[in-house]
Amino acid sequence: MSATSLPTSRPDAGGRAPDSAKRIVLAQPRGFCAGVRRAIGIVERALDLHGAPVYVRKEIVHNHHIVAELEMRGARFVDSEDEVPEGAVCVFSAHGVSPAVRTGAASRRLEVIDATCPLVAKVHQAAVRYARDERTILLVGHADHEEVEGVRGEAPDRTIVVETEEDVERLGLPADAPVAYLTQTTLSFDETSRVIDALHHKFTDIVGPAGSDICYASENRQNAVKALARRNDLVLVVGSCNSSNSIRMVEVAREHGSAAYLVPDAGQLDERWLASASSIGISSGASAPEILVRGLVERLATLGYTDVELDEGIPEDVVFSMPARLADPLTGRVPRTPLADEAL
Known part of the structure; x- marks a missing residue:
């Protein structure tokens, strides 16, 4: 079943499906972003070119x-x-790495393929x-997240990680200290704006x-979840428990008035x-494949939620190119990054 093959209906003029009992509303956009599609494609292409095993940090x-x-x-992995x-062969993940990691890889003469998201x-x-x-760099994010670890590694002696407005107040820097701020790419847009305002x-x-x-992609998915929260009794976000952007989506839904839960897969639906x-x-x-969404929709159908509606949303057509080193050795062509999660 393709990502677009779920049976759907459209809402009536009042914003509700024709039969509002036991209804599912699918957000648009959802699922894979361009950086995720590129990263997965890089690992698959590396396996095609070099054979197994390919190591991924x-x-x-x-x-x-x-x-x-x-x-x-x-x-x-x-x-x-x-x-x-x-x-x-060693692939660096989409979250990026510090210069120290690159130095360590070079000392081991690893054949590095960098899948860092271009936005990171x-x-x-x-x-x-x-x-x-x-x-002094004030890095807004979660200190234990791999993306933050990588960015902080660019200037560890000049970087301070802050997560909340309270963290900003506790900074022991003078008001006229020359500072700069950066943020983790997968945070809540609204919450991050408040921290930046405090800075x-x-x-x-x-x-x-x-x-x-x-x-x-994080901003678009958060906005789509806000729309879901306004017109549904419950919001379910498909994503792994270590996915920062998925967790933020659950938080955004709750902040906008809906009960909301993270669901790694249909088997973990309560x-x-x-x-x-x-x-x-x-x-x-942004890192959850559509097959997991389909599985959840099918599980809910057995519980009576058979009316599936597709919400309106912002179309996404962003594509990030693959690294040139993954070009076909015969043709010199670099394979395209798929626009959907068709590879899996």
Whole structure:
């Protein structure tokens, strides 16, 4: 079944399906973003070119279903580049790595293929620039997230991680200290805006990115979840428990008035959540494949939720190119990155 083959209806003029009993509303957009599609494609292409095993530092993206599928194809996931045999092929995950990791990989003569999301790479580049300008970098994000670990590694002596407005108040820097802020790309747009406002209020010499570091896909999915929360009794977000953007989507739904839960897969649906829900909104994080959404919809159908409606949303057509080193050795062509999660 393709990603577009779920039977759907359209809402009536009042915004409700013709028969509102036991209804599902699917968010648009949902699921894979361009960076995730590119990262998965890189591992698959590396396996095609080099054969198994191909080593991947950390989970290529934060979704256990994807990791299991790629393991079946010959990918080997490791926590550190030190675990990769010398001279082997090693893919860096979509979350990016620090310069220290790159140095460690070079010392082991690894054949590195970098699957860092281009939007994350942009944050790395900004960190390098701000460090050269001798600014203290205030990195808004979660200290234990792989993306934050990588960005902080660009200038560890000049970077302070802040997560909340309270963290900003506790900073022991003078008001006129030259600072710059950057953010983890998968945060809640609304919450991050409040932290940035607090930084601007506290510091007089502060610079930051011209736009938001929050990636387009995270922002679009959060906005789509807000719409679901306004018109449904319950919101379910398909995504792994270690997926930052999926967790943020659940939080956004709750902040906008709906009960909401993270569902890694249909088997982990708790039917008690459905007790008073006649209308359920469903979305999925940027690293969750559509097959998991279909599985959840099919599980809910057995519980009486047979009316499936597709919500209106923002179309996404962003595509990130694959690394040139993955070109076909005969034709010199670089394979395209799929627009949907057709590979899995």
